[in-house]
Amino acid sequence: MRIDIDEARCEGHGLCEEAAPEVFSLDDDAMVVDAFGGGEVPDGLAAAARAAIASCPVAALRERT
Amino acid sequence: MSRPRSVVVVGASTAGLAAARELRRRGHTDAITVIGGGEEPCSRPPLSKQVLKDGSADGTVSIPTADLGLEVVRSPAAHLDPERRRVTTRDGHDVPYDALVVATGSAARRIAAPGQSGELVLRTLDDARTLRTRLGRADTAVVVGAGFLGMEVASACVHHGVSVTVVDVAPPLERVVGTFVSAVLVRRARSVGVELVQSEGPVSLDGDPVTGVRLGEGTVLRADLVVTCAGDVPVTDWLDGHAWAGPQGVEIDHGGRTPLEGVLAAGDVAAVREEAWLRRRPFWSNAVAQGRLAAATLLGDEPGGPVWDDYFWSEVCGHSLKMVGPVPRGEPEVLAGDPCTGSALLRWWDSDVATVVAVDHRIPVPRLRALALERERA
Numbered sequence: 001m002r003i004d005i006d007e008a009r010c011e012g013h014g015l016c017e018e019a020a021p022e023v024f025s026l027d028d029d030a031m032v033v034d035a036f037g038g039g040e041v042p043d044g045l046a047a048a049a050r051a052a053i054a055s056c057p058v059a060a061l062r063e064r065t
Numbered sequence: 066m067s068r069p070r071s072v073v074v075v076g077a078s079t080a081g082l083a084a085a086r087e088l089r090r091r092g093h094t095d096a097i098t099v100i101g102g103g104e105e106p107c108s109r110p111p112l113s114k115q116v117l118k119d120g121s122a123d124g125t126v127s128i129p130t131a132d133l134g135l136e137v138v139r140s141p142a143a144h145l146d147p148e149r150r151r152v153t154t155r156d157g158h159d160v161p162y163d164a165l166v167v168a169t170g171s172a173a174r175r176i177a178a179p180g181q182s183g184e185l186v187l188r189t190l191d192d193a194r195t196l197r198t199r200l201g202r203a204d205t206a207v208v209v210g211a212g213f214l215g216m217e218v219a220s221a222c223v224h225h226g227v228s229v230t231v232v233d234v235a236p237p238l239e240r241v242v243g244t245f246v247s248a249v250l251v252r253r254a255r256s257v258g259v260e261l262v263q264s265e266g267p268v269s270l271d272g273d274p275v276t277g278v279r280l281g282e283g284t285v286l287r288a289d290l291v292v293t294c295a296g297d298v299p300v301t302d303w304l305d306g307h308a309w310a311g312p313q314g315v316e317i318d319h320g321g322r323t324p325l326e327g328v329l330a331a332g333d334v335a336a337v338r339e340e341a342w343l344r345r346r347p348f349w350s351n352a353v354a355q356g357r358l359a360a361a362t363l364l365g366d367e368p369g370g371p372v373w374d375d376y377f378w379s380e381v382c383g384h385s386l387k388m389v390g391p392v393p394r395g396e397p398e399v400l401a402g403d404p405c406t407g408s409a410l411l412r413w414w415d416s417d418v419a420t421v422v423a424v425d426h427r428i429p430v431p432r433l434r435a436l437a438l439e440r441e442r443a
Contacts, residue, residue, distance in 0.1 A: 026429035
């Protein structure tokens with residue numbers, strides 16, 4: 001699975017990082033960073049990544065279809 | 066309690082679905098039935114922000130559930146029978162449970178008189194869409210309630226070019242963010258034309274349908290659009306007859322348990338006893354924290370966190386606010402920036418409990434929380 005980020009929406013709440021720290025982190029400007037740069041997320045991390053996507057209160061993250 | 070087989074969650078919104086997701090994350094593979102009587106599950110914070118501005122965000126506010134393997138019953142819960150461990154829904158479904166999570170949330174508090182029509186509130190996606198349409202056509206608006214919801218609605222009025230007056234019995238946001246931050250946000254709201262009026266005593270709505278607001282002293286403010294943002298009321302009518310569920314909410318302990326064995330609660334409906342008071346904190350972060358806590362407790366696991374999460378955020382007239390900690394008093398320590406002129410990072414201490422507030426200051430929330438936990442003072 002791959003991730004799409006809407007940077008304009010990201011407000012740095014950090015729930016994604018909490019849910020899936022191997023996939024998401026916040027930089028010093030409180031902007032979300034995808035560790036896989038929009039590329040394929042390893043299968044073992046997919047469930048955590050989906051939980052992170054679901055946890056974003058401002059819907060800044062989406063699974064790419 | 067031994068690990069339950071069937072879990073029933075009453076309420077398909079933030080707290081209930083956070084509980085369901087956490088159950089799956091902690092390895093619960095048995096049935097989870099969610100009883101949801103209302104609209105499609107959606108995240109509420111965007112409803113008073115992006116959704117009031119334009120329609121582009123409407124499709125993204127829903128809470129994902131497809132990966133959770135939930136049984137869904139789409140009818141509101143009507144009755145709880147703890148002897149038979151059953152919830153009955155309005156359309157007659159009997160849903161048995163081993164463990165139950167009450168997460169029915171709250172409804173907007175309405176101040177219209179019985180039979181008085183035309184009161185607008187903001188709670189659901191439909192409410193937000195209706196309000197957005199009305200904002201597109203209105204020239205003037207009055208908002209009843211200067212808490213964070215009222216101020217966000219006022220911000221949407223400004224966005225749509227609607228002249229807005231916000232009415233409350235206290236200074237805007239003071240109950241939520243304290244005097245200092247309230248003053249900062251009031252200055253900024255006024256600078257973009259928001260009128261703020263303090264009423265001497267509770268207000269009422271004027272007209273049928275509603276066309277204005279009558280202040281405590283008798284003056285009536287007329288407007289094209291009147292919106293009530295005067296708090297929320299927990300949804301506990303279906304728990305009629307249970308002493309632990311009433312107008313103040315459903316009482317829970319620090320594990321999220323109600324006094325009834327096998328029954329927990331989470332989110333806007335849940336209240337925690339603080340000395341003499343039963344207190345709810347109807348904010349998104351709490352709904353998530355309590356949903357997760359209920360899941361851990363009912364599985365017999367160690368709680369992953371406290372019963373409160375006091376992280377809160379808002380946007381007032383283009384200014385972002387993030388806050389961790391209790392309502393602060395007095396002057397803050399300025400950690401960065403300048404609250405008089407622009408962005409700022411502020412901290413208050415009350416014994417060894419800190420409150421940290423970021424105004425227009427981009428800071429990762431985990432960093433904000435860490436600042437509230439640092440024990441050294443400047």
